[in-house]
Amino acid sequence: MLTNAHLKYESQKLGMNYFRVAIVLFGAQLLLGLVAAIQFMYPGFLFEVLDFSVARMVHINALVVWMLYAMIGSVYYMIPDETGEEVVGAGLGKLAFWVLTAAVTVVVLVYIFIQIGSGTEATIWLINEGREYIEAPRWADIGIVVVVLIFYWNVFATFMKGKRTGIMTVMVADLFALAGLYLAGMFFTDNISMDQYWWWWVIHLWVEATWEVFVGALAAYGLIKILGAKREIVEMWLWIEVLMLFGSGILGLGHHYFWIGTPEYWWEIGALFSALEPVPLVAMFVHVLYDWGKEQGHMEANAAEGEKAHAVNNTPAMAWIATNAFGNFLGAGIWGFFHTLPQVNIYTHGTQFTAAHGHLAFFGAYATILIGMMYLGVQGASGIKKMTMTFKTKMALFLIIFGLLGMTVALTIAGYEQVLVERADLGGGWDAYFTAQNLPWMVQAMGWRLAMGVVTFLGFVYLLWDLLTIGKAQAKEA
Amino acid sequence: MSKKNASVWTSIRFWRRSAAWVTGTATVLLIWLTFNTMGQISMGSDADLANGVKKRIPAPTVINYHIDYVMDQKRGHEVPVIGQKEPFFGKQWSAEEAAALLHHGKLTSQAKNCMNCHTLLGNGAYYAPDLTKAWLDPRWEDGTMAAITGKNSKEEAMAEFLMHPSQYPTHARMMPNLNITQDEAVALVAFLKHMSSIDTNGFPRNFSQNAKRLEGGTNAH
Amino acid sequence: MEPIISMPVIAPNEFLGIFAVSTMVLVLGVGYAALVTLSKMGYLSRKWIPVSYIFWILQAYSLYDLSVRIHSSPFTFKVLMIAMLAYLFAPHVYFYLVEQAEKRYSQAEEHR
Numbered sequence: 001m002l003t004n005a006h007l008k009y010e011s012q013k014l015g016m017n018y019f020r021v022a023i024v025l026f027g028a029q030l031l032l033g034l035v036a037a038i039q040f041m042y043p044g045f046l047f048e049v050l051d052f053s054v055a056r057m058v059h060i061n062a063l064v065v066w067m068l069y070a071m072i073g074s075v076y077y078m079i080p081d082e083t084g085e086e087v088v089g090a091g092l093g094k095l096a097f098w099v100l101t102a103a104v105t106v107v108v109l110v111y112i113f114i115q116i117g118s119g120t121e122a123t124i125w126l127i128n129e130g131r132e133y134i135e136a137p138r139w140a141d142i143g144i145v146v147v148v149l150i151f152y153w154n155v156f157a158t159f160m161k162g163k164r165t166g167i168m169t170v171m172v173a174d175l176f177a178l179a180g181l182y183l184a185g186m187f188f189t190d191n192i193s194m195d196q197y198w199w200w201w202v203i204h205l206w207v208e209a210t211w212e213v214f215v216g217a218l219a220a221y222g223l224i225k226i227l228g229a230k231r232e233i234v235e236m237w238l239w240i241e242v243l244m245l246f247g248s249g250i251l252g253l254g255h256h257y258f259w260i261g262t263p264e265y266w267w268e269i270g271a272l273f274s275a276l277e278p279v280p281l282v283a284m285f286v287h288v289l290y291d292w293g294k295e296q297g298h299m300e301a302n303a304a305e306g307e308k309a310h311a312v313n314n315t316p317a318m319a320w321i322a323t324n325a326f327g328n329f330l331g332a333g334i335w336g337f338f339h340t341l342p343q344v345n346i347y348t349h350g351t352q353f354t355a356a357h358g359h360l361a362f363f364g365a366y367a368t369i370l371i372g373m374m375y376l377g378v379q380g381a382s383g384i385k386k387m388t389m390t391f392k393t394k395m396a397l398f399l400i401i402f403g404l405l406g407m408t409v410a411l412t413i414a415g416y417e418q419v420l421v422e423r424a425d426l427g428g429g430w431d432a433y434f435t436a437q438n439l440p441w442m443v444q445a446m447g448w449r450l451a452m453g454v455v456t457f458l459g460f461v462y463l464l465w466d467l468l469t470i471g472k473a474q475a476k477e478a
Numbered sequence: 479m480s481k482k483n484a485s486v487w488t489s490i491r492f493w494r495r496s497a498a499w500v501t502g503t504a505t506v507l508l509i510w511l512t513f514n515t516m517g518q519i520s521m522g523s524d525a526d527l528a529n530g531v532k533k534r535i536p537a538p539t540v541i542n543y544h545i546d547y548v549m550d551q552k553r554g555h556e557v558p559v560i561g562q563k564e565p566f567f568g569k570q571w572s573a574e575e576a577a578a579l580l581h582h583g584k585l586t587s588q589a590k591n592c593m594n595c596h597t598l599l600g601n602g603a604y605y606a607p608d609l610t611k612a613w614l615d616p617r618w619e620d621g622t623m624a625a626i627t628g629k630n631s632k633e634e635a636m637a638e639f640l641m642h643p644s645q646y647p648t649h650a651r652m653m654p655n656l657n658i659t660q661d662e663a664v665a666l667v668a669f670l671k672h673m674s675s676i677d678t679n680g681f682p683r684n685f686s687q688n689a690k691r692l693e694g695g696t697n698a699h
Numbered sequence: 700m701e702p703i704i705s706m707p708v709i710a711p712n713e714f715l716g717i718f719a720v721s722t723m724v725l726v727l728g729v730g731y732a733a734l735v736t737l738s739k740m741g742y743l744s745r746k747w748i749p750v751s752y753i754f755w756i757l758q759a760y761s762l763y764d765l766s767v768r769i770h771s772s773p774f775t776f777k778v779l780m781i782a783m784l785a786y787l788f789a790p791h792v793y794f795y796l797v798e799q800a801e802k803r804y805s806q807a808e809e810h811r
Contacts, residue, residue, distance in 0.1 A: 040605070043651040048644070051654045052605045053594035119586025119662045130588030132602055166490065190577070190584045192673055193519045193535050196599055197512075232490065232804035233797075239493035240796070243500045250504035259681035260599045261534050263518050267679075267704045269511070271775075275782070278725055279789070285729060286736050286793040293740045294801075334725045338718055342704055343769040346555075346683050347714070350600035350608055416714065418604075424711045426691050427684030430617045433607040434649050435692075488799045554706045680706060 001374075001467040006383030009080040010090035011158075016381055017097055018073030019374045021104075023464060025066035026367075028108070030457050032059040037450040041443075054115050057128070057135055058108060063362060064133055065104055070370035071214060072151055075171065077377055078221050079155065083162030089154050096150040103143045107136055124188060131195070133203055134185045141186050148179045166235035167224075170217045170242060178210040193261030200256040207362075208277070208332075209249035215324070215369050216241040216284075222321050222372060226314050229291065237287055244280035252277050258342050259349055267342045274340040278333040288325045314379050314387045316470070319397055320372035327364020335360050335408070347423045352445075353415030360408040363400075374467060382471030390473070392466035399459025406452030414445035524573045527560065534677040538576035541566045541668050545675050547614050547686045555680025566671070567633055567664060576668070583669025586662045595653075598673065600681060606653065608682060613667075613674035616689035617648075636670070637663035707770035720765045727758035732790040739794050759783040 001020065004013045035055040038045045046055075079087050087093060110127055117123030124130075125138045136144065152175060159172050185202035189195050220238045223229040254270030312318045335357040339348035348354070379387045418436045426432035436442060486492050522533030527540060544561035563570070571579065587593075593602035596609045607615075613636075617623050624635040626646055639646055640663040643653035658666065684691070709717070734751035737743045762783055766776050 036605075047652070048654045051595075053591045053603070053654075056603050056605070057591060057594045116591055116656055117589050118657075118659070119582055119589045119665065121585065123589035124585065127589070128591060130591045130593060132593050135591070135594075166494070188585075188588075190538070190581045191519070191521055191535055192584065192598060192669075193676060194516075195584075196601060197515065197519065199601075230804050233800045236488065236490045236493055236800050236804075237797075239490065239497045243493065243497040246497070246501040247504055250501070250508055253508065256601075257515070259678045260601070261519050261676045261678055262515050263534070264679055265511075266515075271704065272778070278728075282729060282732050282789070283793055286732050286790060287797060289733060289736050290740065290794070290797045293737065293742055329725075329729065334722055337721055337725055341721075341769060343707060343709070343771075344717060344721075346681055346706065347709060349681060350597040350602070350604065352604055355604055416718070419714060420711045423683065424709060424714065427686070427688040428608060428611075428682035429685060429688040429692075430607045430612075430615050430648075431692050432688060434651075437651070438649075485799055485803070487796060488803045683706075683708075 001378055001381075001471060003471060004381050007381050009086050011076045011079045011087035011093075012377075012380060014087070014090065014093050014097060015073040015075070015077030016377050017094075018069045018076065019377050021101055022066045022069035022073060022370070023374065023467065025062045025069065025104075027460060027464065029059055029062035029066060030453075030460050032056075032062065034450070034453050034457060035059075037446070037453045040446045041450055050112070051115075054111065058111050060133055061111070061135055062108075067211075067362075067366050067370060070373065071211075073377070074218055074370065074373040075151075075155060075175070077373065077380070078167075078171075078218075079158050081225070082165050082168045082221070083158050085158050085162035087154050088157040088161060089150070092150055093154050096147045099143070100147045103140055103147075107140050110137070111135070121188075131185070131199055134182075134199070138186070141182075145179075145182065145186075148182070152176070152179055165231070166238060167217050167220050170213065170238055174210050174213045174217065178206065178214065181205050181210065196260045197257070197262065200253060204253045204256055205250070207365075208252055209246060211366060212245045212249060212280075212332075213242055215328075215365060216245065218369055218373060219284075219321060219324065222317065222369070222376065223291070225376065226312055226318050226321070227291070228313075241280055241284065244283060248273050248276035248279060255340050255342075255345070258345055271341050274336070277340075278329070278337055281329045281333045284325055285329055288322070292322075313385065314375060315389045316387060316393045316466075317372040317375040317379070319389065319393070320368050320375065323397070323401065324364065324368040324372065327360070327368050329364075331357070331360030331362075331364035331408075335412075347419045348415065351415045351418040351423070352411045353419065356408050356411035356415055359411060360404060363404045371463065375470075378467055378471045382475040384471065384474045387470070387474055390466060390470055392462045393470065396459050396463035396466055399455055399462060401459075403452045403454075403456030403459055406455065407449050410445045410448035410452060414442050414449070417441040417445070532677075536560065536672070536675050537573070538580040538668070538672060539571060539573055540675045541576055541579070541671050542570050543675075545613065545671065547611060547674070549686065553680070555683065556686050557677055557680070558675045560675060566668070567637075568631075579665050579668045580672055582662070583665035583667070583672075586658070586666050587669055590656045590658065590662075599676070599678060605651070609670060609673065610676075610678060610682060611674045611685050613671045614685070616692070620689065633664075633667050633671070636667045640666055704775065705770060705772050709769070713768060717765065717768050720761050720768060723761040724758055724765060727754050727761060728786065731755045731758060732793070735790040736794055755787055758786075 004016055007013050007016070032055045035046065035050065036052055036059055039052045039055065076087065076093070114127055117127040128135045128137055155175060156172055159168050181202050184198045216238055220234045223234050224231055251269055251273040254266045255274040257266035258270060338357070339345050339353050375387065417439060421439060422428060422432045422436035426435060519535055521538070522531065522536045524537050524539045526533050527537055527543065540560060542563055544564045546559045546561055547556050548559050549555070550557045592598065592609070595603050595606040597604065599610050600608060618632045618636060623639060624630065624632060627635045627638040629635040629638055637660070640658050641660065642655065644655055731751050731754040734743065734747050734754060738745060738747040738751065762779055766779050771779070
């Protein structure tokens with residue numbers, strides 16, 4: 001993880017830098033998540049020192065930022081492989097990386113030590129914007145836009161200069177939309193409905209449209225790189241996935257417009273298109289099954305000749321990408337479909353159900369594949385021909401998956417109880433809320449969530465340890 | 479390859495074009511719907527309120543009116559109903575004053591990071607009660623909090639609580655002191671009152687029966 | 700405009716069924732797709748094809764049950780059933796696509 005020894009391209013070295021910061025922020029995300037989980041159990045913990053609102057804000061911001069870092073890192077890493085070119089502005093890219101990292105550090109320190117300000121524009125510009133997920137103050141917003149413009153220019157210009165593969169075409173178009181959408185979250189309005197309408201443009205169109213397509217492109221690259229899959233087939237499927245993901249995901253935005261003051265017609269639009277959102281996930285699933293079966297067939301055929309032609313050349317990366325196919329279906333598909341219909345959503349909206357879905361979907365759809373990309377990076381940087389799982393890799397996989405599933409189940413039980421007691425039975429409100437929070441089902445669920453959070457963190461320790469050591473150890477062996 | 483007639487279904491070009499068309503169509507539809515929605519969720523005017531014209535998001539001067547949340551049989555769920563005029567912090571607010579107050583309240587709600595404990599319109603964190611209809615919550619409505627805080631009106635009780643939340647704990651899980659000033663507290667209460675007048679298609683459901691149902695206690699254990 | 704979706708009041712004891720049935724819809728749907736794919740590839744015997752249709756029938760029933768449980772209007776109900784019919788073909792279409800793509804592009808390799 002700490003070496004670039006075997007990387008020829010500046011672009012890939014830059015990619016590794018992004019991975020390094022990403023993994024640190026991932027750790028920060030988990031730590032602050034633990035603080036918030038403890039506060040659910042013991043509300044006095046760090047009360048008026050580091051309140052839940054602060055812990056939770058850093059928890060979700062670190063999540064978004066580490067994922068963006070790992071995404072940018074992945075793109076820089078794949079550029080030379082895909083285009084056959086060195087990135088055009090390596091120096092500028094490096095400068096942007098350091099500027100962004102400095103800015104992120106300042107923002108996090110301000111979140112933790114200054115926390116809140118007075119009700120003036122100055123707070124929104126300097127301290128935090130108070131809008132879930134995109135709390136970054138306005139000065140940082142503008143900085144992010146500048147850095148992203150540099151990044152995008154790097155990607156675009158290199159793409160125009162070199163080979164224009166299908167994967168890179170999807171990437172370039174998708175990144176344009178991804179970056180452009182951020183602008184929808186950069187203004188202030190007194191109208192809370194208007195505020196949330198555009199806020200969802202950023203959040204939903206990121207995580208349920210552009211990020212999903214991004215992951216599709218990464219998986220396509222990963223399959224070619226790790227399995228030696230045929231580019232034409234992979235790219236044909238990538239276009240089909242783009243069609244289905246954007247076809248369902250863009251208007252699936254409607255499921256966030258049920259209750260924020262927007263008109264009723266969003267009920268039908270949201271219900272229809274979000275019911276379609278699992279369809280591309282099923283398609284990916286069939287595709288994975290087919291590929292896996294085919295590879296198995298190749299292996300068996302070749303085993304007779306005593307040779308493995310198509311063997312996986314990076315089993316840790318492959319394991320994480322395979323987890324992605326299932327995690328995406330489970331977290332985004334099943335846990336999303338659970339509560340997406342308006343008839344059900346009116347009861348589940350704003351309960352721990354959403355938290356359960358959020359945990360499993362962010363992990364299953366994004367964290368998994370980005371970790372896979374980090375292993376690819378380590379493989380390249382250490383010059384390993386064939387990387388295989390170590391004990392630590394397996395422990396990390398097992399503990400993180402087990403922890404995440406455990407947290408999700410616990411939060412689902414908590415959400416179920418909350419829906420029943422607070423919403424369906426008592427009809428919401430202050431006392432209904434606390435009645436539900438104090439029942440044993442909720443309290444025990446929160447206890448299990450904390451325990452499973454600790455398990456996840458242990459898995460992270462193994463992951464970090466593995467990423468730091470696997471390169472050196474296996475390069476020596478080879 | 480060139481000899482055989484390859485199926486269109488395996489043509490990369492075909493799928494690329496289809497993907498572009500589907501994405502384009504979905505985007506155009508979304509933009510069109512956005513224009514329609516923008517029209518419906520822009521704030522109404524003071525005149526709309528005076529003339530009883532229903533708007534999904536009323537003007538800031540809605541703070542001068544009594545707000546209720548009642549079952550609408552035709553729509554099949556509860557809707558906010560704007561009633562007679564009532565004083566807010568002991569006075570009627572002009573259109574400019576109300577707009578400035580709401581602006582200050584919304585800014586404060588972001589500056590104090592309300593959304594990372596509470597949900598607003600159901601969005602946010604789940605550590606504290608939903609604030610969508612907080613103005614109408616029986617806790618404030620029935621005078622318990624007014625009695626605890628020693629204030630005469632609901633809005634004054636709310637402002638007092640916001641300024642010194644940990645002095646009036648209701649549960650082990652307390653709201654922290656966020657250094658909210660008197661002005662900010664008044665503005666926040668206006669923001670909450672305005673939010674409770676937004677037509678949220680019946681969310682949160684059964685909220686108007688909250689008080690009655692709480693008396694019965696919950697059946698769950 | 701009259702909304703097509705009606706908003707029923709759901710009693711506390713109805714939720715477990717709703718969540719269970721909506722999970723079944725997706726689990727059975729994936730099971731159906733997996734069985735069709737695996738048996739067509741020859742990893743499972745052909746005998747599993749009828750079993751996969753049983754999965755589909757159960758899935759269709761689950762969706763029907765879900766639509767009853769959330770008190771869907773007749774229009775929504777029709778849309779859901781048509782969607783179920785469409786899904787009957789989905790795994791076959793997916794499989795046809797992967798297979799054809801495989802044929803076409805692995806030939807391309809040999810020509811190179």
